[in-house]
Structures are given as structure tokens and as C-alpha cells.
Amino acid sequence: MTIQKNISLKEYNTFHVEASAKYFCEVNDLIELESLFVDDRFRDEKKLILGGGSNILFTKDFNGIVIKNNIGGIEVISEDQESILIKVGAGNDWDEFVEYTVSSGFNGLENLSLIPGTVGAxxxxxxxxxxVEVKDVIETVNGFDLEDFKEKTFTNSECRFDYRDSIFxxxxxxxxxxxxxxxxxxxDGKVKSNYEAIKNxxxxxxxxxxxxxxxxxxxxxxxxxxxxDPQEIGNAGSFFRNPVITKEKFESVKSKYPDLRGYKVNDNSIKISAGWLIEKCGLKGKRSKDVEIYDKQALVIVNYGSASGIEIKNIAEEIRDIVLDEFNISLQFEVNIL
Ligand SMILES: Cc1cc2nc3c(=O)[nH]c(=O)nc-3n(C[C@H](O)[C@H](O)[C@H](O)COP(=O)(O)OP(=O)(O)OC[C@H]3O[C@@H](n4cnc5c(N)ncnc54)[C@H](O)[C@@H]3O)c2cc1C
Incomplete structure (x- = not known):
């Protein structure tokens, strides 16, 4: 395993922004990982685990070691006529794994097709x-504590999964x-097809x-x-989470904007579309230098080439402030800002 110094992270993030890492290495298996953990040079360095870089925005250089996770492998743990338990290395490409499951007759992940990134993320x-959320089919998550380097397994409930969130x-x-x-x-071949775009x-x-x-x-x-497509236009998918608001708040926004739609979370809470809020503020398609609030989907911020992480973050903060002013709803970033 080679450890590189001062390397550019531009090709390792789908926003394609420039930032460098003090140290960088690609880990292909657990033996390499363990050798890294026992290396005193890196014991006290800050660590960043990187998959496909499709949910990260670098706004500065990373002063520590970036560990690119390439750990592969797929292993069937148990199987019967109804179901299969399958252990998948964190470095596998997510969509290749989904394709494998669908073509093998294992269902549950098909709605999550084409999401960029790795299985580990x-x-x-x-x-x-x-x-569909991936929590519906996760049995356990395995890995290492980065402080004491001990191996640990989290059961589904220990992962504390929530909307675009977990203990991790x-x-x-x-x-x-x-x-x-x-x-x-x-x-069983059963599918979830009641999402509107799929139904249509x-x-x-x-x-x-x-x-x-x-x-x-x-x-x-x-x-x-x-x-x-992040290969062509830099982006990290949805920049903001969809906000969950109270029923009262929903009714008050709807009285002004009758086309507001909501998705019931529970008796008191309703999830609404962050993209809709941004669009209603007239921001869809707005461009500043190489940063654009994507003209086909306002939830996505794109980099047409030379934008810096700071420029993208500034636009995201502007969007957040304008939406807060107009609706008194606070948007949260879905993308990890570093
Ligand atoms: C075009 C596009 C569409 C997208 N659509 C969706 C979507 O529909 N739904 C959705 O949920 N997301 C979506 N995303 C976001 C992104 O693809 C997912 O969040 C994906 O899981 C990120 O995977 P990654 O390997 O690229 O993670 P990275 O961006 O490399 O990392 C993301 C975060 O996870 C951490 N991390 C990564 N791997 C590990 C690991 N092995 N162990 C510990 N921490 C780790 C990183 O440190 C970082 O904090 C989209 C992104 C793009 C660009």
C-alpha cells in the first residue's frame, strides 16, 4: 500500500473541486487497513474515509490522512428459498452491487439504482x-473504531437510522x-411501485x-x-434534505401556495420538498460564475468547471437564507461539508 503526500483530491470528489490531502492512501483489504492502523506515523493524524466522493464538498485542504476505501468482496452468509443474507465489502460500487442483486433475483434494492458511490457509504x-431507504434491508454494519482501531458490528437498530441520517x-x-x-x-419478487414517478x-x-x-x-x-451525470457536470446530488414541518406550518404555507404538496411522516409532521421551496424563491437556474442552482432540479447545485468549494458553499448558504426569509423554514445540508 502506497501512502502519497500532498495529493490533489479533485478526481476523488464528484463536485470536481480542488483540494489537497496531506496524506492519501487506497486500502484494498483488511490486512492493509490493519497495517495502516499500527503505523505510528498516522496514529494521531486526522482521518477521512472516502468512498466515491459523491456526498462531499471540500472547502479547504484536508490536513490529515484520506483513506480511500476499496475493500471489495461479496460473500453469501446464508440463504433459503425466501431470502439471502449477503456480506458486501464497503469499497464495492453501489450501483454495480444493485445490478448484481437484481440480475440474481434478489429484490429490495432496485429502487436505489444508479445512486453514485460505494456500498460502505x-x-x-x-x-x-x-x-425506499437502505435501512429496510440492512442487517448489520461492520467496521473499525478509528480511535482504538477495534472491530465492531452494529445491528440495524444500533445504527439509529433516520431520514438521510444514522449514528455514523x-x-x-x-x-x-x-x-x-x-x-x-x-x-419473492415483490416491488415497491407506488412512488408517483414510477407509477407514471x-x-x-x-x-x-x-x-x-x-x-x-x-x-x-x-x-x-x-x-x-457527475462525470459530465460536477455535483453531489441533493444539496439539502427535505424539511419535515408541523401540520400547522404546512397549512399556513399551503394557504399562500396551494400547489404545496406534503408527505405524511406521522400525525403531526409532514415532509415537504426542499427543491419546491427553492424553486418558489425564484432560484432555479440562477448561475454565478461556474456555480448553478441546476435548471432541471433546484435541489442540486452544479459546478460547470472552475468553481471552488467555498463558492459552492456560499451559494448553498445564500439559498438557505433566502428560503428562511421567505418561508421561515430552515434547510439543512445533506452534503458533508469539509
Ligand atoms: C447525481 C447524484 C445523485 C444522488 N442521488 C442520491 C439519492 O437518490 N439518494 C441518496 O441518499 N443519495 C444520493 N446521492 C448522494 C451520494 O451518492 C450518496 O450519499 C452515497 O452513498 C455517497 O457514497 P460515496 O461512496 O460517494 O461517499 P463519499 O462521498 O465518499 O462519503 C460520504 C460520507 O460518508 C463517509 N464515508 C464514506 N465511506 C465510508 C466508510 N466506508 N466508512 C465510514 N464513513 C464513510 C465519508 O467520510 C463522508 O462523510 C447522489 C449523489 C449524486 C452525485
């Missing part, structure tokens, strides 16, 4: 899309490295037999039509 913010994004942020995730997938796709295409592979196809097509 999937529990960090409990990735979700089209009516809050209490244990930058303190735990995920090395593998165990998924519990079904073989199915009816437009007149699909009669809705299989996991049809759902995967639908999700890929819908995503490609709405979201910028």
Missing part, C-alpha cells in the same frame, strides 16, 4: 430514493470506518408485469432525465 446517510453521520461522524455491510434481501412510467410504458428489473429500468431512466 450507503448506511452513513441511509441512502434513499423512490420510496452524527455521533460517530469520522470516528468509524465501515468495512462491510450485511444485507437481508428477499427472493409504468402506465406510460403500459408495463403489465412489474418486476424488480422493470423497476430498476424505470428508476435509471427517470434519474437520467432529471439529474446531472
Amino acid at each position: 450507503s448506511p452513513i446517510q441511509n441512502i434513499g430514493a423512490y420510496g 453521520k452524527s455521533e460517530l461522524k469520522n470516528k468509524f470506518m465501515v468495512t462491510s455491510v450485511v444485507f437481508n434481501l428477499s427472493k 412510467y409504468i402506465s406510460e410504458k403500459n408495463i403489465r408485469e412489474i418486476t424488480p428489473s422493470e423497476i430498476r429500468k424505470a428508476v435509471i431512466e427517470i434519474r437520467k432525465s432529471k439529474l446531472p
Whole structure:
């Protein structure tokens, strides 16, 4: 394993912003990881675990060691006619893993198709899309405590999953490295197709037999039509979480904006679209130098080439302030700002 010094992180983040790391290494297996942990040179260095860099915004150089997680491998732990328990190395590409599950007849992940990044990052913010969250199929999350380098396994409930959140994004942020995730997938072929965009796709295409592979196809097509491809235009997907507001607040906004839509979280709380709020403030498509509030989806901020992390962060803060002024609703960043 080579440890590099002062290397550029531009190709390791999907915003494609410039920042450098004091030290950088790519870890391919647990043996390499253990050798890094016992190396006294890095014991006290700040550590950043990096997957695909698709949920990170670098606003400055990283003064520590960036550990790029490439730990691979897929292992079946147990299997019967109804389900399969499968342990997946954290460095596997997320969408390649989803494709593998769908083509093998294991369902549960098809709605999460085409989300960029690695398997190891999937529990960090409990990735979700089209009516499904990864927490629904995670059995355990395995890895190492970055302070005492001891191995630890978290059960699903210990992960404290929530909407775009988990213990790894809050209490244990930058303190735990995920090395593998165990998924519990079904073989019953049942799908979740009640998300509006999927329903519309199915009816437009007149699909009669809705299989996991049809759902995967639908999700890929819908995503490609709405979201910028980070290979072509720098971005990190949704910049903000969708806010959850009280029923009273919802009614008060709706009285002014009758087209407001909400998704019931519980009897008192309703989730609304952050993209809708940003759009209503007239910000969709606004561009400042190379930073744009994406003209096809206001929740996404894009870098057309030369933007810095600071410039992107400044625009995100401006959006947050304008939405707060207009609606008295405080948006939270979904992207990890460093
Ligand atoms: C076009 C686009 C669309 C997207 N759509 C969605 C979507 O629909 N739903 C959704 O939820 N997200 C979405 N995202 C966000 C992103 O893809 C996910 O959050 C993804 O899981 C990040 O994976 P990554 O490997 O790139 O993580 P990184 O960006 O490398 O890291 C993200 C965070 O997780 C930590 N981390 C990463 N790997 C590990 C590990 N092994 N152990 C401990 N900590 C780790 C990092 O330190 C960092 O804090 C989208 C992003 C883009 C660019």
C-alpha cells in the first residue's frame, strides 16, 4: 500500500473541486487497513474515509490522512428459498452491487439504482430514493473504531437510522470506518411501485408485469432525465434534505401556495420538498460564475468547471437564507461539508 503526500483530491470528489490531502492512501483489504492502523506515523493524524466522493464538498485542504476505501468482496452468509443474507465489502460500487442483486433475483434494492458511490457509504446517510431507504434491508454494519482501531458490528437498530441520517453521520461522524455491510434481501419478487414517478412510467410504458428489473429500468431512466451525470457536470446530488414541518406550518404555507404538496411522516409532521421551496424563491437556474442552482432540479447545485468549494458553499448558504426569509423554514445540508 502506497501512502502519497500532498495529493490533489479533485478526481476523488464528484463536485470536481480542488483540494489537497496531506496524506492519501487506497486500502484494498483488511490486512492493509490493519497495517495502516499500527503505523505510528498516522496514529494521531486526522482521518477521512472516502468512498466515491459523491456526498462531499471540500472547502479547504484536508490536513490529515484520506483513506480511500476499496475493500471489495461479496460473500453469501446464508440463504433459503425466501431470502439471502449477503456480506458486501464497503469499497464495492453501489450501483454495480444493485445490478448484481437484481440480475440474481434478489429484490429490495432496485429502487436505489444508479445512486453514485460505494456500498460502505450507503448506511452513513441511509441512502434513499423512490420510496425506499437502505435501512429496510440492512442487517448489520461492520467496521473499525478509528480511535482504538477495534472491530465492531452494529445491528440495524444500533445504527439509529433516520431520514438521510444514522449514528455514523452524527455521533460517530469520522470516528468509524465501515468495512462491510450485511444485507437481508428477499427472493419473492415483490416491488415497491407506488412512488408517483414510477407509477407514471409504468402506465406510460403500459408495463403489465412489474418486476424488480422493470423497476430498476424505470428508476435509471427517470434519474437520467432529471439529474446531472457527475462525470459530465460536477455535483453531489441533493444539496439539502427535505424539511419535515408541523401540520400547522404546512397549512399556513399551503394557504399562500396551494400547489404545496406534503408527505405524511406521522400525525403531526409532514415532509415537504426542499427543491419546491427553492424553486418558489425564484432560484432555479440562477448561475454565478461556474456555480448553478441546476435548471432541471433546484435541489442540486452544479459546478460547470472552475468553481471552488467555498463558492459552492456560499451559494448553498445564500439559498438557505433566502428560503428562511421567505418561508421561515430552515434547510439543512445533506452534503458533508469539509
Ligand atoms: C447525481 C447524484 C445523485 C444522488 N442521488 C442520491 C439519492 O437518490 N439518494 C441518496 O441518499 N443519495 C444520493 N446521492 C448522494 C451520494 O451518492 C450518496 O450519499 C452515497 O452513498 C455517497 O457514497 P460515496 O461512496 O460517494 O461517499 P463519499 O462521498 O465518499 O462519503 C460520504 C460520507 O460518508 C463517509 N464515508 C464514506 N465511506 C465510508 C466508510 N466506508 N466508512 C465510514 N464513513 C464513510 C465519508 O467520510 C463522508 O462523510 C447522489 C449523489 C449524486 C452525485
